[in-house]
């Protein structure tokens with residue numbers, strides 16, 4: 001079984017990103033970047049499937065400029081067999097990404113495509129479902145458990161108020177929740193070795209003819225944030241303030 | 251749903267409601283009473299009982315020709331199948347819309363809520379999910395919509411449903427509750443969630459929430475996680491108990507009307523977001539609140 005894992009390079013989750021001074025976009029110059037956490041869970045799960053002899057080859061793919069090589073090398077260091085960079089100077093919207101990945105899936109023919117359930121930058125949470133729709137593949141989103149039985153995928157996934165379990169044939173698209181697993185730490189020697197590996201490259205145009213969307217970013221801004229209020233000295237004062245100032249009686 | 255209808259009214263067109271499921275007659279009849287709904291479109295089928303993304307997407311795709319705007323509440327349900335619809339229709343989906351403006355311009359949060367983006371969409375069909383806590387509830391009755399039953403397309407059979415686990419509780423649902431009391435990892439155990447927080451939660455009729463660290467540690471179930479990767483709430487009163495105030499948590503509660511934080515670290519980030527902060531050990535403060543409101 002071949003697995004394709006799509007990974008995105010995003011800001012570190014502790015970083016507070018700010019708009020550029022002209023409000024045209026966000027300012028990510030010099031910010032600590034890395035692999036999107038959900039994508040790391042997706043890759044970890046692929047590695048575990050290979051360790052159980054359920055998968056043979058794991059390929060990581062990322063779309064973007066040459067800076068994305070660092071997350072691909074991170075993926076190789078974690079244990080991926082191959083890495084593919086799809087070169088794009090433009091920041092693609094989910095629909096564009098899904099179209100490019102569709103082109104790659106048609107070339108590579110993986111049995112399973114794993115992605116993160118959302119990316120920390122755009123917070124869109126769409127690419128996996130879009131890819132499944134374009135390919136007319138079964139989809140399993142927000143997945144916290146993956147089992148394979150008789151070549152069928154059995155996945156536990158989040159629904160409003162709980163979880164459900166779905167079964168599907170492969171090829172299929174799954175998107176990973178953070179709960180799926182705890183990603184392994186990358187060891188330094190592995191990182192050194194990953195530096196020497198070849199990163200295969202494609203151009204966007206080789207995989208998809210049109211990746212444009214009808215969306216335009218007009219402006220970014222800092223949202224009004226809550227202001228810190230007052231400190232109260234006791235539980236009694238807290239309850240009084242809630243009652244007198246806010247009309248809330250506990 | 252009531253809030254999605256008020257969002258839909260932003261466009262001055264007719265608003266139709268789509269109902270998919272098994273035995274949807276009652277649901278459709280009730281939906282028809284909502285004011286300002288023109289038609290309730292009903293799809294019924296055994297295979298729609300546990301609605302799968304592939305089947306839901308097929309139905310919305312079938313209907314899409316008739317509509318310029320398709321919207322739903324931002325939930326795990328809509329997030330599962332609407333992106334699939336978008337790709338099939340070759341349009342974009344804008345998720346978690348905070349504000350609707352003229353000319354199909356929308357505001358949504360990016361970068362864990364640290365930045366707001368204004369986006370314009372020129373797609374022929376505007377496909378959206380709505381951040382419901384920021385929209386008003388529409389008038390629930392006085393309407394008299396037509397109910398139109400459509401032929402359900404056959405099952406796609408791409409995935410099959412096996413089982414589901416819904417954690418039932420007698421407490422109000424997190425998203426509807428007037429008061430939400432959330433506990434952090436500092437509670438230390440599932441037992442302490444039960445012994446320390448639950449009595450207060452139940453006494454004031456609140457919903458119980460938790461941080462991701464508390465959920466990960468197994469102190470609280472998955473579906474009560476508040477935050478970017480959990481539920482977003484905006485109650486009248488939000489009490490953060492032993493919660494540090496990480497970005498991702500604040501994302502899920504910052505629109506609450508009044509925020510109370512109880513934390514024993516005077517420098518905890520959560521105090522920057524709290525209207526009332528109490529520096530105290532939660533194991534003292536919570537029982538004390540309980541005692542005082544009893545009297």
Ligand SMILES: Cc1cc2nc3c(=O)[nH]c(=O)nc-3n(C[C@H](O)[C@H](O)[C@H](O)COP(=O)(O)OP(=O)(O)OC[C@H]3O[C@@H](n4cnc5c(N)ncnc54)[C@H](O)[C@@H]3O)c2cc1C
Nearest residue numbers: 434435436461462463477478479492494498499514515532
């Ligand atoms: C991709 C990603 C997504 C995430 N999504 C979410 C999300 O949706 N929701 C979420 O909550 N988190 C989320 N997180 C995790 C988030 O970054 C924080 O780690 C988490 O919110 C911290 O939980 P906590 O406040 O319970 O724990 P901690 O950060 O450990 O804080 C515990 C707090 O309790 C206080 N305390 C300790 N003992 C006491 C006591 N006896 N009395 C009073 N106070 C006490 C401490 O001073 C401290 O402030 C996400 C993280 C990532 C990377």
